[in-house]
Amino acid sequence: MDAIGIVRDSQCRIDDYRIVQAIIRAGAEPREIISEELVLSTDREAIRSSIGEVGVVLARLQSGRMRYFLTRVAETSGYRVINTSSVQAYSRDKFLTYLVMTSSGVPSPTASFPLYVQQILGGSKKGVRRELFKRLAESAGRIVGGIPCVEKPIDGSHGRGVRMLRTEREVRESMGARSTMDPTMLQPFYDSPFEIRAVSIKYPGSEPEHLASIVKCATERGQTVRNLAVTGVPALVKRHKLIEKLEIAALKVLAPEHLDYLITGDDWTPARVPESEGERVRRCAKKLLPQFQQLKTSREKLTKLYRKLHRSLSSGTTERQLEEAESAHEKVALKFLKAGEHEEIESIVSSWLDSSPELLLLDVNDNQDFPNVRDLTQRRVEDDYAKIALAVSSLTSTRCRGK
Structure with missing residues (x-):
């Protein structure tokens, strides 16, 4: 092998x-x-x-x-x-991802990407430049549904470079400051109380498979600008046919050929959630926050132990130490899951999903980190990585897929 x-x-x-x-x-x-x-x-x-x-x-x-x-x-x-x-x-080009996904029937946010604003307007007279900026800003605003809207890097992650634009002046200023070397786009502002992280896989020669999902919940309004995948509080959500349907549709776009393969963690955002339900989710997430901090602290200690012992993994003692540490961390995760707020959040999200809502593909994560998915679903996602690695390694073809 x-x-x-x-x-x-x-x-x-x-x-x-x-x-x-x-x-x-x-x-x-x-x-x-x-x-x-x-x-x-x-x-x-x-x-x-x-x-x-x-x-x-x-x-x-x-x-x-x-x-x-x-x-x-x-x-x-x-x-x-x-x-x-x-x-x-x-995952590196959100604008084209939204374009391709929407064209393939996978719901995604509407986005606006004015081309080369600085070059077009650089040589114009002041009055003409002001009028052109106004027209471009109005056009971009109409595409994304008006103000407020969100500016984000086309190639970005972890919420870096994302900001809220609340006035037409801020839209014009953002467009004037854009760099062709690091372009940004505009998209609607979704003040979602939660986002869904869905982990899915496609083995070469097989159909796409949805593995697990969790929700990342906001503790306050407007938090989505700071990326809920990073700043939100995780909660468990049951497998749902709508998430599975959307994930499989997205994976068929990402890996269209029979022998294609991938493993991703995709983020989905609600287009809208009733305000009363959103407030309940935020309230529950705020109550869960102290226990989530304890879970993160336990995870950090476990990470330090892995770093310390990783070089000597051939030692039986090392393996036992890691097993004991993983077992201790699992108890912390189970304690976190027993909090009553998880059940309330799951009930809200499941009922919302049952209503066949509009769920939009926000991000494709090709290099996901999955500790929250693992802790909440108790699924060892690392085993899925090992299985797909072995499956791809066993392919008889020497041609690189994805070229």
Whole structure:
């Protein structure tokens, strides 16, 4: 059996350590490549010498740009990579993702992207420039449904660079300050009390499969601007046919061919939620926040232990220590899940989903971190990563998918 290559940062996430452990449990050999130690050449054989003889590469770099670059280099050098560059392209370009998804029947936010504002207006006289700015701002505002709206980087993550625009003047100023090197787009402001994170997978030669979902809940109004996936409080939600239907439709766009493969964590936002239900969700999330902080503290301690013991994973003592630490952390997660607010949030969200609401695909995450999904659903997502790595590694074709 070929080794499984894992390219990761030296200070990586707990998920990456768990994936290594899962690959070992599956009977395969993980070959870890530390990104800071990797020096690439334009010589194909030199690259293959650096990465080694592996059946597939798991690209787990936290920088999206570096991950995409490494993936393209690996694919060009003859490796299969999870996830492929074609899948990563969707997470790196929100505007085109919304365009392609909407065209394929997958509901996504409306977005506005004025082209080259600075270049078009740079040579205009002051009065003409003011009038053109006004027209562009009005046009962009109409597309996204008016003010307030949200400006966000086309290639961004974790809420960085996202801001609320509350007046026409702010819209004009944002357009005037846009850089063609780091473009932004406008989209409607959804003051959602929660977002749904859905984890799904497609094995080569199989149909897409939805694995698990959680909700990330706001504790206050307007919090969606700061990215609920990062700032929200997680809560459990039962598997629902609407989420499964939408996820499968999205994965068929991301991986359209029979032998295509991927594993993603996608974020879905409600277009609207009744105000009374939204306030109940925020109130419950605020009550859950102290216990969630305890869960995060437990997770941080576990991560430190993984970092400390990771180099000596061949030791039986090390494995027992990690098992005991994982068991202790699981008890903290179960205590968090027993809080009554989870049941209330789940009831609200499930009833809302039963009403066949408008749910919009907000983000495609090709390099997801999944500790909240794992803690709340008790599903070992790292095992799913190991299984798809083994499945892709066993492909007889040497052609890189996703080119």
